[in-house]
Amino acid sequence: xxxxxxxxxxxxxxxxxxxxxxxxxxxxxxxVLIHDNERPDADGERMQQxxxxxxAAALRLID
Amino acid sequence: xxxxxxxxxxxxxxxxxxxxxxxxxxxEVRDETFAALRAADGLSWHHPLPTMFPMEEPGFWAxxxxxxIAYVSQHPELFTSARGIALDPMPFEVQQIATFFLxxxxxxxxxxxxLISSAFTPRNVHRIEEQIQKNAVAVVDDLVGxxxxxFVAACSSRLPMLTITEMLGVAPSEREAVAKAAEKxxxxxxxxxxxxxxxxxxxxxxMMLLSNTGIELAKYRxxxxxxxLMTSIVNAEVDGHRLTDEEIGAFLILLSSAGNDTTKQTTxxxxxxxxxxxxxRDWLVQDVxxxxxxxxxxxxxxxxxxxxxxxxxxxxxxxxxxQIKAGDKLGLFYCSANRDETVYDEPHAFNLQRSPNPHxxxxxxxxxxCLGNQLAKAELRTLFRELLTRLQPxxxxxxxxxxxxxxxxxxxxxxxxx
Numbered sequence: 001x002x003x004x005x006x007x008x009x010x011x012x013x014x015x016x017x018x019x020x021x022x023x024x025x026x027x028x029x030x031x032v033l034i035h036d037n038e039r040p041d042a043d044g045e046r047m048q049q050x051x052x053x054x055x056a057a058a059l060r061l062i063d
Numbered sequence: 064x065x066x067x068x069x070x071x072x073x074x075x076x077x078x079x080x081x082x083x084x085x086x087x088x089x090x091e092v093r094d095e096t097f098a099a100l101r102a103a104d105g106l107s108w109h110h111p112l113p114t115m116f117p118m119e120e121p122g123f124w125a126x127x128x129x130x131x132i133a134y135v136s137q138h139p140e141l142f143t144s145a146r147g148i149a150l151d152p153m154p155f156e157v158q159q160i161a162t163f164f165l166x167x168x169x170x171x172x173x174x175x176x177x178l179i180s181s182a183f184t185p186r187n188v189h190r191i192e193e194q195i196q197k198n199a200v201a202v203v204d205d206l207v208g209x210x211x212x213x214f215v216a217a218c219s220s221r222l223p224m225l226t227i228t229e230m231l232g233v234a235p236s237e238r239e240a241v242a243k244a245a246e247k248x249x250x251x252x253x254x255x256x257x258x259x260x261x262x263x264x265x266x267x268x269x270m271m272l273l274s275n276t277g278i279e280l281a282k283y284r285x286x287x288x289x290x291x292l293m294t295s296i297v298n299a300e301v302d303g304h305r306l307t308d309e310e311i312g313a314f315l316i317l318l319s320s321a322g323n324d325t326t327k328q329t330t331x332x333x334x335x336x337x338x339x340x341x342x343x344r345d346w347l348v349q350d351v352x353x354x355x356x357x358x359x360x361x362x363x364x365x366x367x368x369x370x371x372x373x374x375x376x377x378x379x380x381x382x383x384x385x386q387i388k389a390g391d392k393l394g395l396f397y398c399s400a401n402r403d404e405t406v407y408d409e410p411h412a413f414n415l416q417r418s419p420n421p422h423x424x425x426x427x428x429x430x431x432x433c434l435g436n437q438l439a440k441a442e443l444r445t446l447f448r449e450l451l452t453r454l455q456p457x458x459x460x461x462x463x464x465x466x467x468x469x470x471x472x473x474x475x476x477x478x479x480x481x
Contacts, residue, residue: 011173011430012180014437026184030177055425055432057137 002037002062003047009058016050016059024050032058073122076100076107080125080394083113086252086468090367090398091411097399100127105385109394111152112468115251115262118152123373123392124385127399129406129423131383135374135393136427139168142374142393144431150373150394151468160270161248161320163313165372169430178299178306179314180434182230182292188437191230195445198225203449206480214459214478219330220246220323222446226438227322231315232280232291241276244269245320253466255474270316277315278308324470325368326439330446331462331473332366336413338459343415348451358415359443364422365413367398368471372426397423398471455481 003023012030016023020043025033039047044061051059078096079085085093100107106124126132135142145168147158158166164175181187202221209217224242233241248269250256257265284293296311306314337344347354376391387393400423402410407417425433433439458479465472 008170008173011176011432012184013432013434014180014183014185017185018437021185025186026180028181028184030180030184055428056430057428 001039001041001044001047003034003039003051004037004060004062005032005034006058006060007031009056011056011058013055015053015055019050019053020046023047073108075110075122076125078107079110081110081112081122083252083466087466089464090471094399094402094411097127097396097402098404100125101399101403101405105383106131106387112150113252114152115259115266116153116157118154120152120392123150123394124382124387125394125396126382127396127403128383129400129403129421129427132395132397132400132423133427135382135395136429136431139172139430141377141380143168143377144172144374146375148372148374150371150392157266157270160274160313161316163310163317165317165431172430176430176434179296182295183434183438185437188441191226192441192445194229195222195226195442198222198229199442199445199449202446203453206450206454209480212478212480214334214457214476215327215331215473216475217478218446218450219327219334219473219476222330222442223323223326226442227318230292230322231318232284232289232293233276237276241273241319242323244272245316245323248273248316249320249324249470250465250467250472250474252468253474273316273319274309274312276319277312280315281308281311321433322435322438324472325435326442328368328470328472329362329366329439329443331476332368332471333362333443333447334450334457335459335462335473335476336362336365338457340413341456343413344451344456347415351448351451354415355444355447357418357420359440359447360420360422361413361415361417362443362447363424363439364401364407364417364420366471367401367422367424369424369426370398370467370469370471371396372431395427397426400427 010032012026014026017026023035027033047061051061078099109122109125111120111122144166147155148162148166149158164172199222202218206218224238228238228241247256251262251266280293281297284297288294347358371394374393376387376389378389380387404410425436460477462473463475465474
C-alpha cells in the first residue's frame with residue numbers, strides 16, 4: 001500500500017507525525033515530507049488513522 | 064421550502080441564542096437549547112448577536128450538529144473566512160487586525176499558515192517540551208501548601224502565558240501585561256472588563272497594545288536575531304515579501320490570545336471536573352503516564368474553550384437539507400457539536416475513557432484547524448502530570464463564570480490547596 005499527500009491541501013498540522021513520526025515529518029516550510037511512501041500491510045491501521053485524522057484531508061492511501 | 068430561503072420572510076427561531084440573558088446561563092443550561100436545535104430538522108435562523116459596533120446584519124444560521132460543522136469547516140470554497148469569522152457583527156478591518164490569517168481563505172491562508180506552522184510541528188513542540196516541563200514544575204512548586212488561592216491566577220493562567228511569551232521572546236517584565244491585554248480583548252462582553260460605553264474603545268486600545276508589542280519585538284529581532292519564533296517570523300518570506308510590521312502586530316494579537324486563554328480555560332474546567340468526578344480522577348491517577356493522552360482529549364471536549372466561529376456562504380447551497388443563500392452568515396457552535404448525542408454516549412458525562420473522542424475542541428478540520436493543538440496538548444499533559452502526582456485533591460469553591468458567547472471562561476475559581 002502507498003500513502004500520498006496532496007500538498008495543495010496540507011497545512012502542516014502534524015497530526016500524522018504524532019501518529020507515525022518515522023513516516024511523516026512536517027518540515028520547516030510547513031509541508032509534510034513522507035519518508036517512505038510504500039508501507040507494509042502491517043502498517044495499515046496506523047496509516048488509516050493518519051489519513052482519517054488529517055484535519056485538512058490531505059492524505060490518502062492507495063492499495 | 065422556498066419560504067425559508069427568502070431573507071425577507073425568514074422566520075427567527077423561537078429558541079433564541081442571541082441575547083445576553085441566554086449566554087449568562089451556565090454551559091449545561093445553554094445546551095438544553097442546543098440539544099433542541101440539534102434534534103430539529105435543517106438549520107435554524109437567529110437574530111444577530113449583540114454588537115458594540117454600529118453594524119446591521121439580518122441574522123445567522125446556527126449549526127449545532129457535529130457533522131454539519133465538520134462539513135462546513137472542510138469546504139472553505141463554499142463557506143469563506145475571508146469576509147470575517149466573528150459571529151457578533153464586527154467591521155472586517157477590525158477583525159483583520161485581531162485575527163490575522165484566521166480571516167483568510169486558501170491559497171492566501173495556506174501561505175501564511177505554513178510560515179507559522181513550522182514553529183508548531185510535533186518536532187518543534189517536542190524541542191520546547193523541556194522548557195514547558197520546567198515552567199510546569201515551577202507553577203506547581205508555588206501551589207504546594209498554598210492554602211486559599213484563586214486557582215485561575217495561581218495556576219491556570221500561568222503556564223500558557225509563560226510558554227507563548229517565551230516562544231515569542233517577550234521580555235519577562237512585559238509578559239503579564241501582554242497576557243492581561245489578550246484576556247481583556249476577548250472578555251469585553253463581561254461588565255467586569257468593560258462598560259458598554261467603553262467597549263469599542265477598549266477593544267481598539269488592547270489591540271494597539273498587543274500590536275505594538277509585536278512590532279517592537281520584530282524591530283529588535285531584525286537587528287538582534289535569536290533562536291525564537293519572532294526571529295523566524297521576521298525572516299520569513301511570503302511570495303518573495305517579508306511580513307510587514309502591521310502583519311506581525313496582527314499575528315501577535317492572534318498568538319497571545321489563541322495561545323493563552325484557550326489552554327488556561329481548559330485547565331480550570333478540567334480541574335473542576337476532576338474534583339467533581341472523583342472516580343474519574345482516581346482512575347487517571349492510577350496510571351497518569353499512559354492515561355493522560357486520551358484524558359486530555361476529554362478535557363478539551365468537556366471544556367470547549369472556544370464556543371463558536373462564523374463563516375459566510377459563497378454560493379447558494381444546502382446544509383442538512385436547508386437551502387441557504389450566498390452571503391448568509393453561519394455560526395459554528397463547537398460547544399454544541401461536543402455534546403452531540405448522535406456522536407457521544409452520555410455527552411454530558413465527563414468520561415476520560417471515551418473512545419473514539421472526535422471532538423471539535425480544535426475546530427471542525429479543514430485549513431483553520433487549531434495550529435496550536437500540539438502545543439496545547441503538550442502543555443496540558445505536562446501540567447496535569449505535575450498537578451495530579453504532586454498535589455492532594457484540591458477543594459474548589461464556586462467558579463465565577465465569564466459572560467461571553469465566544470470563550471467558555473472561568474474568571475476566578477476559589478481553591479484550597481494543602
